[in-house]
Amino acid sequence: MSGLKREGDHVHRLDALRGTTPQQPHDARAIAALAANPGCTRRALMDGAGIDKDAAAQHLGFPAPFGQSPFAITRGNVFESLVKADGCAELLRMLRELLGLPIAEVSYHDVENVGAHLRAAHTRALIDRAAGEGQDAGTLYDHPLLTLEIAGHTAYLEPDVVAFQLGGRFHIVEIKSFAVVDGQADPAAVAGAARQAAVYVLALRTLLEELGHDPLKVAHEVVLVCPENFANRPVATLVDVRKQLAVLRRQLTRMTTLDRLLEGLPDDLTFDLRPGEDGRPTRPVAELADALRRTTARYAPDCLSTCDLCFFCRDEARQEGASDLLGRQVRDELGGVASVAEALGLADGTRDPAEGQEEIARLLRNAERLRKECLN
Amino acid sequence: MSDRLDDLERRIDELRAGVRKAMRVRDGATARVLRAELRSAERAWDALVTGVQPKAKEHPPRLVTVREQVHQGLRLLGAAAQPRLVVAVSEAFFGGTIRSNQLTSLRRDEERSFRSSPFGRPYYLCAALTDRLSPARGLLTLSAWPLERRVVGPLSPRVDFLTCAIAVAEQETDDDRAVRLLVRMARNIPGATDGSLGPPDPARVAEAARAELRVHAERDTRDRAELAERAAAQLGDVARLFGAATLSTIKKEKAK
Numbered sequence: 001m002s003g004l005k006r007e008g009d010h011v012h013r014l015d016a017l018r019g020t021t022p023q024q025p026h027d028a029r030a031i032a033a034l035a036a037n038p039g040c041t042r043r044a045l046m047d048g049a050g051i052d053k054d055a056a057a058q059h060l061g062f063p064a065p066f067g068q069s070p071f072a073i074t075r076g077n078v079f080e081s082l083v084k085a086d087g088c089a090e091l092l093r094m095l096r097e098l099l100g101l102p103i104a105e106v107s108y109h110d111v112e113n114v115g116a117h118l119r120a121a122h123t124r125a126l127i128d129r130a131a132g133e134g135q136d137a138g139t140l141y142d143h144p145l146l147t148l149e150i151a152g153h154t155a156y157l158e159p160d161v162v163a164f165q166l167g168g169r170f171h172i173v174e175i176k177s178f179a180v181v182d183g184q185a186d187p188a189a190v191a192g193a194a195r196q197a198a199v200y201v202l203a204l205r206t207l208l209e210e211l212g213h214d215p216l217k218v219a220h221e222v223v224l225v226c227p228e229n230f231a232n233r234p235v236a237t238l239v240d241v242r243k244q245l246a247v248l249r250r251q252l253t254r255m256t257t258l259d260r261l262l263e264g265l266p267d268d269l270t271f272d273l274r275p276g277e278d279g280r281p282t283r284p285v286a287e288l289a290d291a292l293r294r295t296t297a298r299y300a301p302d303c304l305s306t307c308d309l310c311f312f313c314r315d316e317a318r319q320e321g322a323s324d325l326l327g328r329q330v331r332d333e334l335g336g337v338a339s340v341a342e343a344l345g346l347a348d349g350t351r352d353p354a355e356g357q358e359e360i361a362r363l364l365r366n367a368e369r370l371r372k373e374c375l376n
Numbered sequence: 377m378s379d380r381l382d383d384l385e386r387r388i389d390e391l392r393a394g395v396r397k398a399m400r401v402r403d404g405a406t407a408r409v410l411r412a413e414l415r416s417a418e419r420a421w422d423a424l425v426t427g428v429q430p431k432a433k434e435h436p437p438r439l440v441t442v443r444e445q446v447h448q449g450l451r452l453l454g455a456a457a458q459p460r461l462v463v464a465v466s467e468a469f470f471g472g473t474i475r476s477n478q479l480t481s482l483r484r485d486e487e488r489s490f491r492s493s494p495f496g497r498p499y500y501l502c503a504a505l506t507d508r509l510s511p512a513r514g515l516l517t518l519s520a521w522p523l524e525r526r527v528v529g530p531l532s533p534r535v536d537f538l539t540c541a542i543a544v545a546e547q548e549t550d551d552d553r554a555v556r557l558l559v560r561m562a563r564n565i566p567g568a569t570d571g572s573l574g575p576p577d578p579a580r581v582a583e584a585a586r587a588e589l590r591v592h593a594e595r596d597t598r599d600r601a602e603l604a605e606r607a608a609a610q611l612g613d614v615a616r617l618f619g620a621a622t623l624s625t626i627k628k629e630k631a632k
Contacts, residue, residue: 085460086540087533089564096566103566104591106534112513113506138530 013262014049019272021281024052026155031148032195033306035247041261042297043307044254050153051271053308059273059281060289062311064304072177079177080160083225083234088140088161091173094225094236095163099171105139112143119145120156124207130164131213139164146203150252159200163223170208172200172222180226180235188305190224190239197222198244202252220245269294299324300331336360384421391417443486445472446479446501446516453543455536456504456515456526468554469547483516487618494613502617504528509607511619519617523607529599531592538585538592541565545582 026047034047046053057064083090087108095101114122123144130137141162148155161173174197178189201222205215221238228235269291273281281288292312299313299322307313317325321339324331336357337343345351346361347368353361391414398407440448449466450457457465459479466472486500500519503511505527517526528536541561547554555575562568562576568584569576611620 081460085458086537086561086564089534089537089561092534093564093566103588106592107530108533109530110506110513113508113510 017045017049017269017271018051019270019274021052021055021271021273021275023050023153025050025153026148026150028157028159028196028199031150031155031157031199031248032192034251035195035198035244036306037298037300037303038247038251038254040298040303040307042292042295042309042313044251045261045295046271046309047150049271050150052273055273055281056271056288056292057308057312059283060285060292060312062309062315064308064310076175076177079227079232079234080175082232083175084142084161088142090234091140091161091163091225091236094234095223098223098236098238099163101139101163107138108140108142109138110142111145119143120147124211127162127170127204127207128211128213130170131208131211131217137164146200146207148199148203148206157200157203159197159204160225162204168217170204170218172197172204172218173225174200174222175225175234178226179229180237181229185226193224194222194239194241195244195248197224197239198241198248201241201245202248266294300328301325302328334360381421381424384417384424388414388417388421440470440472442474442478443482443501445470445474446482447499447518448472450501450516450518452547453540454525455539455543456512456517456528456532457536457540458514459516461540462516464553464557465544468544468551468557469549479516483511483618487614490617491614500617502526503619505603505607505616505619507603509603509611509615509620523604523616524597524600527600527603527607529596529603531596531599535589535592535596537561538565538589541568541585542582542589545578545585 030047034043037043043053046056054064087106092101092106096103109126111119111123111126123141123146126138126141127144130141141164144159144162146157146159148157159172160175163171163173174193176189176193178186201218201220204218208217209215220242221240223236224239225234225236227233271288271291272283273288274283276282289312292309293316297309297313297316299310299317303310303313314325321341323334323337323340323343325340334343337346337360342351343364346353346357347364349365391410394410395407395414398404398410445466446462448470449462449472452465452469453461459476462479463472463474463476466474482501483503486502489497490500502517502519503526504515504517505523506512507529512528515528541558544554544558544561558578558581559575562581562584565581565584565588567587568581570580607616
């Protein structure tokens, strides 16, 4: 009983955090970004409450030039239509080479044939049939629509293609337009794609579980399709997303058990933008900024490519002179030293190491000595 | 010949000096005219030196409507096809001039024309029908085709692709664009290429496509026959050509 009450409390508390601002639905990109910085309380709270971070950042005067460039989107769409052209001819070739898809397996279902409002239900029915009947049901499902519960709210997700193979396993196909040159691709882009694909795998597994099938029918290996070298010719690779799945699952359970984070917050705290009748926020900027500063952020330079609030947090980190600014690696090496000034103080000996800082202080002094020797 | 070359070289020098003078006094119009002359003189000089006659101007595009060009392309392919493929075929075999974006409103225009005067034209460019009897996204067909050829079952996209590949392979042509199109298609048919980078053998492509087609043919024909029967029974003239609206299909199914 108390568990139920607690849960109700926490939903209520999250709604209070959001206030009157309309809720922002999550998409795969946003969910994937959650896994990019799991240690950030501010982000966990704002996403949990479904707050429009972009609007908040704009109101605070730190708009992030965020979202994909229109050119990248067009390029992505063109490449996707090329892969799917002529009954997914290119995709079938790659799946045959990569997964050993039998020649007879070419069946193609376009879920978008039904009206938009029926797509989720239609996807469900098709996947149910495929998982139940096995091989005869279909091979490629285009434009499916999956759902995933994020902190009590439903997010709708659109994977590029879901492929179902004779082996009785579903594979998520993710089509991305960054190039694989000589077998190598930009690691950051691949990591992003893997995180995004992990969201789809998780959503599809949840769906199968709901339908009473074995969730492990969804392969943890996703098929990543990218242009090869400098031509537009697509090439497919299998990417293992088990690690991303684990991070994502942990982050999502953390979002549903935000109690611990919420307990530490004052009761009157809210991130409400108080939108006026025209939808423009009316809340004083300083007040909102104060409210945000009461939650701890964990800024890292990677945030610049995944979070709308990045500039706000960066500004905060700069004002505090935090060592976070220098990137995760430096922060981890400077464990226990929060700010740049502190680190410099320890290095030139003007500051005495606190308890537990002796080791890092010794390292810093050594580094400073080496630096002086080099400069002299 | 060397006399002519000498003349041309002298003429080129004069023209270059003229262009420079015109630029100095900022007389753009004269400079432009002189430049054009300079370029044609240089081309003539190139042609004389290498001994290659400059190509006669390419034939101006024939005056065929977009609609007719699409019709030609589809008739050659003989199966439902995406606008992109229709454009490629029309370009490769008929010297077509259409671009994909000219095809976006085509189906809607055809539907309007059909509604205002039914069967007023010898053929209509129309939609392929999905298993819900709604128009399939981005597929064009001809009204003259039997319904079985115009419906799309689960295997039909692949079957249509193979049918199109056979049709392309069977055209006799040595046009670069046609070869490129065939290369692109052959890549995605198992056994159609021998692994070399050169152009594939059309006969081999057609044979490979037929081999794969035999695997799918039976099930696809069955699916299509069933769909065509349903379409013939449930749809009126307009919907049979241009597809039923999705919502009304559902209502009809519920009403039963």
